[in-house]
Amino acid sequence: MVAKLHYEADMAQVDIARKIGVSTATVSRLLQKARALGIVRIEVLDIASPEEMMRELVDVLKLKRAAVIDRPSTSVLGALAGPLGKLLKEENLSPGAVIGFGWGRAVREVLSAGLPKIPGTLAVALNGGMQQAAPHFQINEFVRQAAEQLGGSAHFLHAPYLSSAELREAFLNDPSVRETVSLWDRLDCAIVGIGLPHAINPPEASAATEDEQAIGGAVGDVIRHYVDVDGKILSWDGEERMIAASVEQLRKVPLSVGVAATVEKAPGIVGAVRSGMINALVTDTPTAQAILDFLSTSEA
Secondary structure (H helix, E strand, O other), rough: HHHHHHHHHOOOOHHHHHHOOOHHHHHHHHHHHHOOOOOOOEEEEEEEHHHHHHHHHHHHOOOOEEEEOOOOOOOOOHHHHHHHHHHHHOOOOOOOEEEEOOHHHHHHHHHHHOOOOOOOOEEOOOEEEEOOOHHHHOOOOOOOOHHOOOOOOEOOOOEEEEEOHHHHHHHOOOOHHHHHHHHHHHEEOOOOOOOEHHOOOOOOHHHOHHHOOOOOOOOOOOOEEOOOOOEEEEEEHHHHEEEEHHHHHHHOOEEEEEEEOHHHHHHHHHHHHHHHOOEEEEHHHHHHHHHHOOOOOOOO
């Protein structure tokens, strides 16, 4: 009772003594006894700094680069724009460098917050679009914003991300589509989000097809390339009809940045890194801690 009043109700020792009719010294002895018996355990948490978390993530995931920020009270994803911009600057991208953009909420929010000026760069869509009004699917608008912010040129992709085999060939034979798609082999940098597993992501949020939702073992995706926790690519019926940068093309990108700040995405982030589709990460401290905890638990 004394321990509960002091540690849970935050009652001072003198008030506890008055309440139960004993001396303050008796209350102190009872609290010491509670600690000695293990009834009360006092733990001092070793809270790692964002810089320490960043270094640990780079080490355990073998990342090329990473940035971790303290979680702000609002606009969490937008707050990732600053560290993302720093990573881009550190890459020393020169005029003519090709920067690819995937879709998703995280990419949308960092673009809304703004990227640094890197004049002469080419902003290119990494996947086709879809007939969805949701703002996080507007890939060509992302490219337009990025080109404007960077001070470069926009290379849109006026084609659906998924169509029939016949239509896919027709789109790929279109000169403007072919020009954009050809840039995927020249990517110097990619900026992508990491999707949630369908089990915790409502269909309307991802607009995934039934075939995509039926994939077993997927912990996340990068532009609809699904992965398990070990980084294995999980194929799905219809994937061959996608118009999107391939897994192999993403693996060759010198700096492929995953942008995410959701603790539930920790397994998906680990899978995406292990797949080789991303080699850099921008996130917040809760997500970084969730990744480290997941790795620690899975390797135990």
